[in-house]
Amino acid sequence: MSFLREIASKRKDLRHCQTLITNTLGESFLEDTESGSVTKVSKSNSSPGYVIDYKPDLQLAEIIPGLYLGSQDPTGNKELLQASGITHVLSLGVKPLDVPEIFFDSASDASGMSSVVDPQTNISFVFVPFLDLPEASLSQILPECIHVIDSALSESGRIFVHCNAGVSRSPSVVLAYILRRSHHRKPWAFVSYNGNSDKPLCLFEAVELVRARRPCIKPNAGFFDQLRQYECGLMKENSQE
Template identity: 30%
Template sequence: MDLQARLELQRRRLVPTESRVTSADGRVTLETRQSDGRVQLRPAGTAAGFVVDPSPDLQVGEVRGWLCVGSQDAAHHRALLRRLGVTHVLNCATRVDNLFTDELTYLSVPLLDLPETRLETAFPAAFEFIDSARATGGRCLVHCNAGVSRSASLCVAYLMEREGLTFTQGLQQVNAVRRVRPNPGFQSQLIDLGRRLRQQREGGP
């Protein structure tokens, strides 16, 4: 199934939601997303505004010597990647280009940052790619857009699968090097992964 078909499938699975959005100047809008994907906007007063930080997010967390996690800003900063010794880039965002194919090895496993997105579809290729970076003495940067949900979840899952960590241990170790927030659906899937891995180690069904 190609990316467009997957996006359409995910769109059809959307449930009605309502979000309260505050703009930088303090205007508050209620954003209602219908099950068919349509969005309705309604003014809802004002609140205290905030200062927008336009600076790029170049903070990269070193999870292991061969494994880092960060945002698309870091993935698009050639000088930073060179300084960090990144040789492999695992891109799990959608619609984010791989810019430096002349000098880096890339793998794209596009995932939507939605609770119902099935993370395990990316595990085999992603884990093998990270392992290949390690085996060749390289360093892999895992990134999505903000570098806090999809990429972090893949790093946590990798630690659980390859090192036998629990979900809590894996999340703590990733969080120690970069503040991350896997969405609730991803957290639930990672907890289920931990349960399955524990059963396998114990020889259960």
């Protein structure tokens, strides 16, 4: 008897059963061992195959004194921003939730960048268009972003930097800022790693510093490569001074 025939013969001895399979899209299929058929079933009682977390991410992670990082969610809670002493918000790619979009549209420049002040809270909101794509250029937005962060911190303010999830875009900008300020120090931005502030941070140390305060950060591969190039540029600048 051939191997395939032996398998077919053994399969006849198996007990008939049906198995309900749900994929990650929430689609359910009924697999029948006797007929070998797979039938799609109604989605009315289907689930996505994992637990969806609908809770807002309201973390305001203080990376260095006065510089906070997180998702878009806290921007929908002005009371939280005020209670945390936030004076400035830098939004990357997504606009804050609790500020009418028309305010930004009326104040935007040719690049789509805009800045408004909320009359109720006096919080300054800056929006910078930026996509979470590996090919999106950090170098095009960093000068303005670093200026916005410096302006807030130099005035003893507190700035919250966010994107949509606070995982890729906003951490990339915060990492670049920390690298720059560890190489070119300013009195309003104290950067220290493991208690050592005598030497500039490398990218690995900057990532560890940020991740210790917001563990979910994960810049996309393109941003990480650009951050390596940015670090090399800072090292070159330092060697020429």
